Amino acid sequence: MRMSSAGATVLLGVVVGIALTVGMTASAFGGMKKGPYLIYGGANTQMDVLWQTETEEVDILEWGLAPDDLTGSCVSVEYEDDHQHRETIVDLLPGTLYHYRVNAGGEYHRGTFLTAPPADADEVKFLVYGDTRSDEDHLEDIEDHNEVCGSIVSAYTADPESQTFLLHVGDFVYDGDEESHWAGQYFAREIDGSPTNMLPMQANIPILGTMGNHERQGDLFRKYWPYPVVADRYWSFDYGPVHIAVVDQYVDYDEGSAQLTWLANDLASSTKEWKFILLHEPGWSAGDPGNNNNEDVKNYIQPLCVAHGVDMLIAGHNHNYALAWVSGVWHVTSGGGGGPLDDVDPDHPNVLAAGKTFQFCKVHIRAEVLVCDVIEPGGTLVHRFSNLEGPMDYVWVNLEWDGDEDGSWAKPFNTLEEGVVDVADGGKIHIQPGTSSEVLEISKGVTLWAPNGSAVIGLPR
Numbered sequence: 001m002r003m004s005s006a007g008a009t010v011l012l013g014v015v016v017g018i019a020l021t022v023g024m025t026a027s028a029f030g031g032m033k034k035g036p037y038l039i040y041g042g043a044n045t046q047m048d049v050l051w052q053t054e055t056e057e058v059d060i061l062e063w064g065l066a067p068d069d070l071t072g073s074c075v076s077v078e079y080e081d082d083h084q085h086r087e088t089i090v091d092l093l094p095g096t097l098y099h100y101r102v103n104a105g106g107e108y109h110r111g112t113f114l115t116a117p118p119a120d121a122d123e124v125k126f127l128v129y130g131d132t133r134s135d136e137d138h139l140e141d142i143e144d145h146n147e148v149c150g151s152i153v154s155a156y157t158a159d160p161e162s163q164t165f166l167l168h169v170g171d172f173v174y175d176g177d178e179e180s181h182w183a184g185q186y187f188a189r190e191i192d193g194s195p196t197n198m199l200p201m202q203a204n205i206p207i208l209g210t211m212g213n214h215e216r217q218g219d220l221f222r223k224y225w226p227y228p229v230v231a232d233r234y235w236s237f238d239y240g241p242v243h244i245a246v247v248d249q250y251v252d253y254d255e256g257s258a259q260l261t262w263l264a265n266d267l268a269s270s271t272k273e274w275k276f277i278l279l280h281e282p283g284w285s286a287g288d289p290g291n292n293n294n295e296d297v298k299n300y301i302q303p304l305c306v307a308h309g310v311d312m313l314i315a316g317h318n319h320n321y322a323l324a325w326v327s328g329v330w331h332v333t334s335g336g337g338g339g340p341l342d343d344v345d346p347d348h349p350n351v352l353a354a355g356k357t358f359q360f361c362k363v364h365i366r367a368e369v370l371v372c373d374v375i376e377p378g379g380t381l382v383h384r385f386s387n388l389e390g391p392m393d394y395v396w397v398n399l400e401w402d403g404d405e406d407g408s409w410a411k412p413f414n415t416l417e418e419g420v421v422d423v424a425d426g427g428k429i430h431i432q433p434g435t436s437s438e439v440l441e442i443s444k445g446v447t448l449w450a451p452n453g454s455a456v457i458g459l460p461r
Contacts, residue, residue, distance in 0.1 A: 031053045031055055031057065031104055031107070032104050032109055033051075033053055033054050033183065033187075034182070034183065035102075036102050036109055038111070038202070039206055039208070039227065040116065040208060040239070041227070042228060042238065043116075044092075044094040045090060045091060046088055046089060046090050046115075048086060049089065049100060050085065050087075050224075050226075051102055052083055052084045052085070053078075053104055055083060055105075058077055059075075059102060059103055060073060060103040061073065061076050061085075061089075063098050063100040065097075066099060067099045076102075082223075085102075086226065094118050095117040095121070097112060097163075098112060098114075099112050110203070111204050112163070112204050113163075113204065113205070117239075117240040118240070123240070123241070123365060124365050125159070125162040125164060125363065126164045126166070126239070126242075126363050127164075127165070127205070127360055128166070128167045128362075129152065129166065129167075129336070129337040129360035130169030130170055130316040130335060131170070131317065131319050131335035131336070131338070131339040132168070132172055132337040133171045133212075133214050134173070134181075134185050134338075134339070135340045139185070140184060142184075142185055142191065142196070142338065145185075145338025146188075146196050146197050147197070147378075148338050148358055148359075149198050151375065151376070151377045151378060151379060152197075153200050153204070155362060163204065163205055164205070164206075165206045165239065166201075166206065166207050167278055169279075169280060169314060169335060170212025170214075170215065170280035170317070171213065171214040171280070171316065171335075172185075172186045172221070173186050175214065176211075176215030176217070176221055177216040177217055177220060178220075182220060208237070208244075210233070210246050210248070210249075210278050210280055211250060213317070218233060227246070231258065231259070231262075233248040234262065234263075236266050236270075241273045241365060242276060243267075243272035244277070244278055245263055245267060245275075245276070245278070246278045247259070247279040249281055249294070249296075253296065253301070254300055260304075263301075264304055264307075264308070267304055267309075267310060270308075273368070274311050274370065277301065277312075278315075279301070279314075281315060282297065282313070282315035282318065282324075282331055282333050283297030283298045283302055283313070283315075283326075284348070284350045285315070285317075285322045285331070285348065285351070286320065286333070286346055286348050286351045286354035287320070287333070287342060287344070288342050288343045288344070294317075297315075302327070306327050306329065310329055311330065311370065313329060313330070313331050314334060315332070315333055315335075316334060318333050318344075319342040320344045321336055321344075321354065321357060321359050321374055322344065322348075322351055323351070323353045323354070323383070324348075324352060325352055330372075330385075331350070334359065338358065341356050341357070342356065352385070353383050355382055359377075360374075360375055362375060368387075369386065369387065370387050371384065371385075372384065372385050
């Protein structure tokens with residue numbers, strides 16, 4: 001790996017296009033074996049581009065602000081001993097869409113990436129999924145994962161602001177010690193002669209994952225996902241207003257362990273408004289009896305969440321969706337990425353919602369508001385939760401000040417119920433302070449919830 005400079009570039013406009021293809025056709029796979037794919041290492045001016053070829057070769061990586069304006073380039077030579085390439089592009093502009101292409105043996109493989117926003121940004125969107133492994137009895141059956149990937153591509157294509165990063169909750173493949181499982185499952189290049197949806201997804205959004213039990217010894221996990229770990233496979237990163245700590249559950253993290261000490265210090269030292277933990281096995285979920293909740297998460301991780309203001313713990317392991325709420329911390333199980341689905345028991349302690357379904361999550365943070373959408377393949381919204389109370393069908397709107405200096409407000413609405421008001425189509429939104437006992441302070445610039453033509457005031461965290 002070498003550091004490759006983006007050079008002196010000037011952003012002249014906003015680029016909104018997204019490359020949806022990696023190669024020219026299904027027959028143009030040529031010598032590319034895996035990738036290209038992306039890793040975000042924590043710097044908003046950098047991006048790692050990785051790929052693997054079938055044979056030894058010297059390749060070329062180019063990048064720029066438009067497909068026909070690739071002003072940066074570098075020659076890429078292999079590292080290690082299995083025809084792998086990894087280039088870190090540096091000196092990029094934060095919050096900017098870049099295009100790139102890899103010339104691998106004379107064949108072009110294209111992609112795009114969005115660099116992380118400035119450190120003081122207060123808004124971000126990101127995606128979550130995982131447990132993408134195949135079934136033991138059908139190792140080559142990747143259609144369900146492929147369908148989820150297609151919906152993820154559709155999601156960030158329709159909403160380019162969500163082309164930030166994709167968290168993976170682990171269990172990428174069935175047997176992580178087998179090279180053939182990585183090649184034939186997670187990095188599969190075709191199904192029945194057609195390119196998989198994994199190709200554009202991996203080429204256009206950084207994938208940041210934790211190790212699952214199916215990664216086995218973890219050597220190949222580290223080979224293909226060389227994250228900037230602190231030790232073993234645990235690490236953390238910032239992205240705009242969020243801090244995410246990635247926990248490795250396959251080394252010690254009990255009281256007095258090096259990992260738990262690191263995690264406590266990491267969370268305590270973060271000044272980010274929003275804190276998350278990513279791991280594989282959940283502490284609270286709706287799994288069937290074969291996948292009971294992890295007691296170490298309850299005993300060692302949860303107390304740190306409460307002590308250091310962690311907002312959400314994201315896990316998988318159970319091949320379904322579940323949301324639990326424990327002492328002010330959301331516990332999300334997003335294990336519907338393509339593995340054989342598990343039954344759910346919605347009566348598990350602290351569980352608020354559960355579903356036996358393939359899905360991914362889309363998290364949207366804006367200032368002090370978080371919204372999480374749970375989406376099935378095809379784009380169907382199956383669940384939505386937020387730190388705001390009230391209906392969950394929403395759009396973002398801004399409060400418009402329309403009163404005098406003492407804070408009085410116009411009142412062009414009828415109170416429907418506590419905290420909910422009518423809004424005329426095309427009209428301005430005005431909120432009368434004191435219309436609800438839960439709403440005592442409203443100031444200029446407050447963000448409101450506006451579901452289906454109504455403005456909803458929710459409680460802040």
